[in-house]
Amino acid sequence: MAGDKQGLIDRTMHAAALRRWARAARAAKETDLPELRAQRARARRLKTHLDQLIHVADNRLALPVLGNQSFPRPHDADWAWRPELWCGPLPVPGLSSVQSKSMLGNEVTLFHDCAHSEITLRQLRNMREADLAAFGLRLDVFKFDGSYLSLAVDLPEIASQGLKRKHLIRLNTILEMEKRIEIFARLNIKHGPNTEQVVRELPLHQDDVVVEFDLAYTKLNEKRVERMWLDLIFEGPQMNQIILRDLTLSRRKRAEL
Template identity: 55%
Template sequence: MGRILDLYIHRKVLGRWRKAAQQSSDAPQSLLRHQRDQARSLRTHLDRIIHIADGRLARPQIGSERFPKPIGTDWSWRPDLWRGPLARPGVASAPRKSMIDRQVTLFHDCGHSEISARQNRNRHESDLAPFSLALEVFSFEGSFLSLSVELPADAAQDLTRQHLMRVDSLIDSEKAIEVFARLNIQHGPNSEQVLRQLDLSGRSIAIDFDLAHLPLNERRIEKIWMDLIFKNPRMNRIVLRDLTFCRHHRADL
């Protein structure tokens, strides 16, 4: 009974506003002013519920940590920026060091910044991450542009040289661009780096960093972070639709 009554009231209200819109060209100004004020008040609430509903009902769901992982994975992670909404969704004319959130920082060395970064909601059916990060670069006179992602502390727990550290990314760009990934591991006073170029010819990009040949002190691993380095990003829009990390043991030979 309640649903039938709600539907009846909705149809009556909808009919009233449809009729008011049809007659607005000839309505007296006093009536038109009253209807305008009512419509504005109503639109405030309608816009809010549409905005919240779009966010909650869109796929993938906010907070999703779902993504493919290799057999033998013992740790996996999708950074918060790709999982949930930021308090500040973007930055324009980004300073040389711009913290996007507590895990992700944008670096460049341009004297005059024409670089912006903005978080967007993913809505493609093929997307697994709820959010993406769009970098827009106009004039670029610097020597580097990079995005640094600090991995959580549990990524270093029980990490050994028998592990492979996998990074999966989904990157779109308006123009062809070269992108490099550099894994950094700090152990005691020393740090090790491994640099790999991403193959952007496919939609999804997966690379494995092999730790076997690094002179790691496994007992003193303190911090892990990865830098995404964009070569010659001038006049380009780069969208990181997803970014995930996991570690897995090397297959037995």
Template identity: 40%
Template sequence: MRADALERGGGTPAPELRDEAADLHRSLGRFLQLADAHLVRRGEAAGTQDLPLGTDWHWRPLIVRGRIRPGAAVAPQNGQHLGDEVALYHDCPHQALILRQVPNRRAADLAPYALTLEMMGFSGSYLSLALALPADLNPDLGRHHVIRLDATLHSERSIVVYGRLNIAQGPNTETILRQLGHPIDGRECRRTVEFDLGFAELSQRPVDKVWLDLIFEAPRMNAVTVTEAMLSRHPRAEM
């Protein structure tokens, strides 16, 4: 059944046909995201020359590599996703937030896209962006590793941002919290933070899931843009 037939009131589509169309829509959306990312693959190596010796894994989120559709979430619910990798968590009763992907246009930008979070009259007690890390990081991840975040951010007003790495093993989740240096103070700020897993209480069982939270302190009437984000892994120094 064609869409124009539905517009003319031409009957009700079968449930299985609607489900098939929904699956196709999701598949096409994912294809377009990956196709955009493929077009900028030549930029994947940008910035990797500064990674520590022994780095065996590095990754940029799709939201800075390729176009996300839809590209914005206005008045998002708690836990709402933008793309497959990013979710926004908050308790603002008025949902006075806008999360959107924007293009990077400067020649010096390493990533083709950026992520902007606008906070208008925020009245909640917490606000964080959760970034799901890919499963190919998990199989041999252990206490002998350091996970590193290299990010470039700027804000309209000074704001403190924390990074919290979360590692789930069965029913247990180990977390490591680090502040991203000095407050982001209205200028473009490059930040590097390392999460040393040697201090984490990890067991011998496989890692099920890893994600990174960016936590914003006192986010009222502000806007933060992440113009670059890259995560990498290298071995920790042996004592």
């Protein structure tokens, strides 16, 4: 009740201030010059604060919404997901000289075999009007003396529940890079003592990169599915900056023949 009362008082005072300034504006042509000068000084002070508020509000309201899980997905998808790194701010936003098996957040892990790491990972705020994800991931690679570099994304448990060989898993991502390299996506499915792997090369000539993993061609034991994870494998990554503006996954059943 106290909050409602305070809100009513604020609205009443705001309405009264609007009426007062509206009257002053209408009467400005006839107002005595000393009073008009005083009104102008007060109006300028008020305008400074209003301009600052509008500027900050315009910038903040133009940014993608934190925690946003909205993105294009197949109409018949029975599961769809955007990892936490692309949704909201992480407690630790970045890592430098990243060692293998280092995690950024709870779902993303970097793997490599460099003797000396010159790799950085950083979460960055998406600022573009077209972005739906609130955050992106920037990967900077300088000298690279290893033989492999991959980024693993752990999928939530619900993604594995009820998984069948008739399912298609779709990956959507938006990528930017300083120079074009080959990037492969590998879906890993652990079932019992075995792990099925399906590999796709990302079609980087597209702005919105889409690949699908068809489980029909695997030897998946549907009764023993335990978990899934995705690997992004970067070929020849040295002296490059790669930004993943968004990354989403969805699951749907293949149409019956």
